[in-house]
Amino acid sequence: VLVGPFNRVEGDLEVALDVAHGRVTAAWVNATMYRGFEQMLRGQPPADALVWVPRICGICSVSQSVAAARALADMAGVTPPPNGERVTQVMLATENLADHLTHFYVFFMADFCRPCYASQPWYAEAVRRWQPTQGEQLRLALAARQRWFTIMGTLDGKWPHTQAIAPGGSSRAVDAAEQWRLLAKVREFRSFLEQQLFAAPLEEVASLDSEAALWRWCDAAPFKGDAVARHGGSVFTRVLARLWELALEILKIEQYLLEIKAQEAFCVPTVVPTHGQGQGHAEAARGSLGHWLVVAHERIHNDQIIAPTSWNFSPRDAQGTPGALEQALVGLPMADDGAASVAVQHVVRSFDPCMVCTVH
């Protein structure tokens, strides 16, 4: 059975499934759109990587900028001043958080509004909340996301494809008045999460330290995401981890903004060497991102980029070992609905597929 191309994905994803006796016996993942960014980067001036690599993706664009800037900084031997690091972390976290929010409200919960669930007691409530383009919670989340991204406009100038992130720190200096305006925007989004998503203070969510604590809390809190909670195992934990990170990241962003010292430097000058190597890493929404940069004769000789989805959606390796998603799909039930099998949809979706960075 061929599943795909998937919708609600940036880029192209196909999954081929071998099925026997109503179960998936093997899965084959294929990202079918090749882009060639590593080839385009060869021969470019090293600093131009900061213009090219954000365009690898319109979703994790800041993550690419951060990894590229860190690779250049590593090669040049510069360390951003504390303010530069703080602002960069806020920009990165703003993007991460938007990804997690979008995944839950737009990408993941939509599958619980499929007609195959119509007989479930929670179905009417799921549709009311998360029906694509209509659901009440979905609409509130989209409005909150638009407001959230005014932080991105203020600091990054625009999103995606900012050039505000430099090897020596942040090109965007934040003055004292802005520091408080930004904090007010974070508080507005915190209020959305506390009122609509968790129905609890974020500190309470962030302090959950075990699954037992989570369930005790869930029993007491209306957040008990009706549908999410019923699907145990790894889909559950992946979705849970993103939601929990929403709470953690807001607390960190508030901390970074409060730590900014408006009178101190945000960026130090950087001279990129004519020859050298550097590596830069960033934690993107879907996992770890790495850039390995080699410069020779003032030009990029090679820029090896490994994106999170290159791991999560990896096809079989040279030894025939299946990738993470390929393994996760084996054993799933598959009824007569074939490619529309909702179990397959949930598992694929739980990895938050986003493909354009994968075969860059």
Place this chain on the structure above:
Amino acid sequence: MALAAGALRVGDLDALQRPRFYADQLVHHGCPRNEYYEFKASAEKPSDLGCMMEHMGCKGTQVHADCNLRLWNGSGSCTRGGYACIACTEPGFQSPGHPKPG
């Protein structure tokens, strides 16, 4: 929306077929660093106050777009983010003609 409503006509496009509602403007228009430009107070590195034309290659004074009048998501533009305009609305911006290494 204008296109869907049948309100965008040939005369509303410039010679490069760009909608004039944004191409009649310059990135320079509304740039908050305009005063630094007037007084030739130049930024020398990222995060500096000052006009980014002289040392940081900003093309905003020549580039047709309304980025600093119609802000991204109501709050941003490249020059407001502290980095130079790369002329992305102009033909050939992707090959800026860096000097060849010596």
